[in-house]
Amino acid sequence: MISTATAAPAGDRQRLAALHERERRRYVAARPRSAALATASQPHYLWGLPLHWMRDWALPHPLFVAQASGNRLHCVDGLEHVDFCLGDSGAMFGHSPPPLARALAAQAARGLTAMLPGSALAEVGAALQRVFGLPRWQLALSASDANRFVLRWARALTGRRRVLVFDGCYHGSVDDTLVDRAPDGRTRARASLLGQAQDPAEVAVVLPFNDAAAVEAALAAGDIACVLTEPALTNCGLVLPQPGFLEAVQAACRRHGTLCVLDETHTLSSGPGGYARQHGLQPDLLVVGKAVAGGVPCAVYGFGDALAQRMAATRAAAPAGHSGIGTTLAGSLLALAALRASLDEVMTDAAWAAMRDAAARLETALQDVLHRHALPWSLTRLGARMELQFCRTPPRDAQQARAAGDDPLERALHLYLLNRGLVVTPFHNMLLVPPMTTPGDVAALAAALDDFVGEALR
Numbered sequence: 001m002i003s004t005a006t007a008a009p010a011g012d013r014q015r016l017a018a019l020h021e022r023e024r025r026r027y028v029a030a031r032p033r034s035a036a037l038a039t040a041s042q043p044h045y046l047w048g049l050p051l052h053w054m055r056d057w058a059l060p061h062p063l064f065v066a067q068a069s070g071n072r073l074h075c076v077d078g079l080e081h082v083d084f085c086l087g088d089s090g091a092m093f094g095h096s097p098p099p100l101a102r103a104l105a106a107q108a109a110r111g112l113t114a115m116l117p118g119s120a121l122a123e124v125g126a127a128l129q130r131v132f133g134l135p136r137w138q139l140a141l142s143a144s145d146a147n148r149f150v151l152r153w154a155r156a157l158t159g160r161r162r163v164l165v166f167d168g169c170y171h172g173s174v175d176d177t178l179v180d181r182a183p184d185g186r187t188r189a190r191a192s193l194l195g196q197a198q199d200p201a202e203v204a205v206v207l208p209f210n211d212a213a214a215v216e217a218a219l220a221a222g223d224i225a226c227v228l229t230e231p232a233l234t235n236c237g238l239v240l241p242q243p244g245f246l247e248a249v250q251a252a253c254r255r256h257g258t259l260c261v262l263d264e265t266h267t268l269s270s271g272p273g274g275y276a277r278q279h280g281l282q283p284d285l286l287v288v289g290k291a292v293a294g295g296v297p298c299a300v301y302g303f304g305d306a307l308a309q310r311m312a313a314t315r316a317a318a319p320a321g322h323s324g325i326g327t328t329l330a331g332s333l334l335a336l337a338a339l340r341a342s343l344d345e346v347m348t349d350a351a352w353a354a355m356r357d358a359a360a361r362l363e364t365a366l367q368d369v370l371h372r373h374a375l376p377w378s379l380t381r382l383g384a385r386m387e388l389q390f391c392r393t394p395p396r397d398a399q400q401a402r403a404a405g406d407d408p409l410e411r412a413l414h415l416y417l418l419n420r421g422l423v424v425t426p427f428h429n430m431l432l433v434p435p436m437t438t439p440g441d442v443a444a445l446a447a448a449l450d451d452f453v454g455e456a457l458r
Contacts, residue, residue, distance in 0.1 A: 013408070016456045020412040024060050026419050033076040034064045057426040058411035059418070068095035070436045073423060082441045083423045084431040089266050092291035092384070093355075094434040099345035100294040100338060107337035118333045120340050127343040132273050134286055134302035139331040143265040143289025144172025146299040147228065149325045150285050151176060154226035154259045156314050157307075164218055164227045164258075166209040168398025170235030171228060171263050172289075179206045181398075208397045209233050210241060212248035219256040226259035226284075231275035234266040237401035237428050238380045238387030240394065246281055253284070259307075265289040265299070269385035269432065272352050278383075294346060296338035297329075354435035355384040358442065362386065362433055365446035373453050388429035413452055420448045 028035065038061040042048040047055055054062060067074045071094055073081040086092055128137050140146040151163055151174065165171070167181040178190045179200050187201040205224065207214045218224060227249055233239035253260040262283040264274035268291055271278045276286060284307055289299030303311070315323065329335075363381050366388065370377050380387050380394045389395065391404035405428075414424055422445050424431055431445075 012457055016408060016412055019456045020408070020415065023412065023415045023419050027415060028060050030079065030419070031061075031063065031075065031077045035061050037064045037076060038062050058414050063418070070094045070096075071434045071441065079421065081418065081421045081423045082444060084433070084445065085423045085425045086432045086434060087290075087295055088425055088427075089269070089432065090290040090295040092269060092432055092434065093294065093342075093346050093351060094436050095295075097294060097342075097346045100296075100341045103337045103341035104296070104334065107334055110333070112334045113329055113332035115328055117331070118336045120336045124336050124339045124343070127340065128300060128302060131277075131343055131347065132286060132288070132302055133277055135305055136308040137300050137302045138326075139335060140289075140299045140301065141297050141327055141330055142172060143263065143287055143299045144174055145327065145330070146287045146289060146301045147171045147174045147177070147261075147263060150261055150287060150301050151226065151228065152323070152325050153285075153311060153314075154261070156318075157310050158225040158257065158259065160223050160225035160258075162203055162205055162224045164205045164207065164215070164224050166229055166233065166398070167206050168209065168233045168236035168239065168401060169206075169228075169230060170233075170266070171230075172265075175200050176204050177228065179204045181206045181208065208399065209239055210245050210396050212245055212252070215249050216252045219252050219258050222256060224256075224258050226261050227253055228261045228263060230263050230265075231267045231270070231279075231281070232382055233398060233401070234382075234385070234430070235427070236398045237389050237395060237404065238382060238385065238430065239397060239401055240380060240382065242396065246279070250281060250283070259284040261285045261287065263287045265291075266385070267382060268292070269355075270383040271356070272347070272349070275382075292342065293335060293338035294342040296335060298335040298338060300339070351435040354437075355433055358435070358437040359384045359386065359433040361439065362431070362437070362442045362445065365442050366449060369446055369450045369453065372450070373457075375453065375457075384433045386431050386433070388431070409456075412456060413449075416452045416456075417445070417448050420444070422448055 038048055046052060049055060049062065064076045065073055066076045071083050073083045125137055129135050140149060155161060163176050165177050169177055171177040175196055178193045179187050180190050182188045187204055187206045189196060189200050205218055207218060231246060232241055250260050260283045262276050264276065264286060265288055267275040268288055276283055284303060286302045292298065292300055359381060363379060363386060366379050376392045378389050378391055378394045389404045390406045390409065395401040395404060410429060417424055
């Protein structure tokens with residue numbers, strides 16, 4: 001067997017490459033209609049796809065979806081797949097939950113958008129407060145937009161220009177957050193960033209996650225408007241906060257007049273109300289996107305009454321005109337219908353309990369595979385989300401998470417699983433467990449991982 005995940009003997013690498021090529025041929029042979037649609041789409045879209053991120057699936061050609069329901073994807077070639085990706089969290093509670101589908105169909109007959117509030121507005125606001133614990137809310141089209149607007153508010157309220165984020169963070173397409181930490185500790189723009197008008201390192205400070213002392217030192221300068229963080233890093237590989245870290249960040253923000261913003265778009269998986277509600281945190285602002293409206297384009301950001309008064313005063317003191325905050329379709333009639341159905345009928349106590357129980361079963365089953373093969377890998381779980389990482393102990397920061405990466409191993413594993421009807425997130429080994437996950441689904445994934453290890457790494 002391999003001695004480490006990233007330094008396998010040559011024989012293991014050769015065996016892995018041969019397995020990957022075999023799986024590539026199997027994928028192509030089983031999906032001729034997807035291949036034909038990929039060819040037909042090429043003249044009309046950049047790379048033949050509506051979003052270039054879709055190229056990140058390690059597939060010979062895209063998998064075209066005919067139908068998605070619950071935790072099942074059916075491709076155009078008639079193959080069924082158990083979905084542990086769920087639209088990279090957008091369908092965290094399953095694809096097209098019946099209450100959401102009914103609400104959307106009913107609202108579509110009554111109007112989609114009017115740039116006027118719908119009759120469900122107060123009801124949705126009460127539901128947001130019930131679920132997340134904050135009384136005041138604003139809507140956006142995506143978590144990217146919500147984070148962008150929150151940063152504008154933070155700067156306007158504090159009179160400060162800089163923001164603090166953590167290495168390995170993910171807050172969507174917000175320029176200020178697309179930064180990495182250089183080996184010498186400097187903040188630098190991500191090498192992959194395209195077309196930025198200014199260097200985001202001029203307005204952002206990036207620090208290692210789980211380093212409370214570094215946060216305290218940075219905030220002491222008095223020039224940081226807000227700390228924007230996920231409660232756990234999720235996009236560089238799952239990195240959990242060390243005990244007391246988030247509480248220390250929150251306390252440092254209060255000492256230094258800095259706003260504390262939690263982006264729960266991915267960590268909503270923690271349980272009812274997300275990580276903050278589960279762990280008693282009290283951020284100044286809370287952002288939730290993707291799954292909050294069941295995958296309908298919508299995000300929310302919430303805050304307390306005192307901050308709402310400051311926001312209102314700041315807006316009143318500014319000249320009339322566009323504040324740079326908000327878009328025409330935000331808060332649409334359709335988004336309100338989706339939010340109401342999702343908050344009231346999809347994110348139920350029964351759904352959360354089912355997700356928790358199924359995720360625990362999957363964690364146990366996958367850990368059994370790791371132990372049986374004595375693999376130097378680890379499994380980290382955050383509620384209904386978990387991550388398989390190629391390192392013995394879960395990483396404490398982004399640097400450790402990156403060091404655990406092994407692209408050839410990951411690509412081969414993902415394709416192997418997909419050919420056996422199991423879909424995982426393309427960017428890394430993240431799994432989401434929706435409420436309709438069955439014991440059979442759990443057993444199938446564990447068995448496929450066991451078979452992969454036996455074929456590729458033995």
